[in-house]
Every structure is written in structure tokens, then in C-alpha cells.
Amino acid sequence: MTVVWKSTAALTRDAAPFAIRAERASDVAAREALLDACFGEHRHARTCQRLRDGRVPAEGLAFSAVRGGKVVGTVRLWHVSAGGVPALVLGPLAVDASCRSLGLGATLMQHALATATARGYGAVILRGDAAYYSRFGFTAEKTGGLALPGPFEPERLLAVELREGALDGAGGMIVATGHKTRRPRTAKTRATTAIAA
Helix, strand or coil: CEEEECCCCCCCHHHCCEEEEECCHHHHHHHHHHHHHHHCCCHHHCHHHHHCCCECCCCCCEEEEEECCEEEEEEEEEEEEECCEEEEEECCCEECHHHHHHCHHHHHHHHHHHHHHHCCCCEEEEECCHHHHHHHCCECCCCCCEECCCCCCHHHEEEEECCCCCCCCCCEEEEECCCECCCCCCHHHHHHHHHHC
């Protein structure tokens, strides 16, 4: 499904509409370049990246924002266990610098949360700035007993319940539970497999 959104921030040529759609394989290179531009070359060392490494996003919960044929925004959600309670982790959310004043980040967030709700998920967790994410319902109210696999600031571990009580009793380490990525077989892995067989 593709959602077309027209900014009301300014009725100029710069406020051209953008579309939010399911991420495509052809978006990957542009998405990675966007994430590098937004978060820097050390983004793979971030704590929440440990929940994504070697995993694929939750089915139907990876989105691209496209404007003028160019990927200008991205958001993905991932399966986790929040101390034994099933949940999703959101991130990273990124918007091209040229589109940051158009409300694209908020639109991506609302689209992701609405889709997760429609698919029956109970809660979404993220690590971020409470001042920004509180407008979407995220708080640290139910994350005090949770931990991430690496250093993090407890006040920046936020969650929103999509279903009331979904995080009741959540405590302990947040761990990845999503499907693992399929790695392409190279000549080296084929040789190793043949030797082991």
C-alpha cells in the first residue's frame, strides 16, 4: 500500500508530495546512504543496532518515503522480546535533510504505528529523545525494568502500548526474536559446507 501525503507547511514547489510505501529491495542502497548521512559512519556500533544485526524487519513493517523518485525517509520495526513480553523495536527513523521541515518524520512514525496496530502488535519500544517521541505516546513509564544489550541512558528507553497493558510485567533484557537474514552462499561457505559433509 502506498500513502501519498502533501505537506501543508508551505504551498511551494519545495513542498512537493511524497509517498510512503513498503520498502523495496531497490530501496536498500538509498536507505543505507540516507542512514549514513543521518547517523554517521559509526551507526552500526549503536546499542539498538545489536537488536537488528543479522535480522530482518517484521513483515510488512519496513517503510520508505519517496519524493520525486528519491528515497527521502525510512523507518522499520523489528521483533523483540522485552523481558519475555513480545514487542517491536522501532528504528532507525531517518529523514533526508531536505525534507525535515515537511513533517515527514511524524508521518512515517504515525504510519508505522498505525500499521503495527492494525497487524495486532501490542507495543513498540525505541531509544530516543522523549521530547520528540512523547507526541506519539512514547514514555519511559513501563521501560524502567528493561535493559538493552549495551550502554544506554534509561530515560531514553521509551515505549508506547498499542494495546493497553501490553507491557505489564515487562522486565529484563530486550532481545531480538525476529527472523534471521539469509546470507548468500559464497565459494568459501560452499567449500566449508562440502568439507563438513
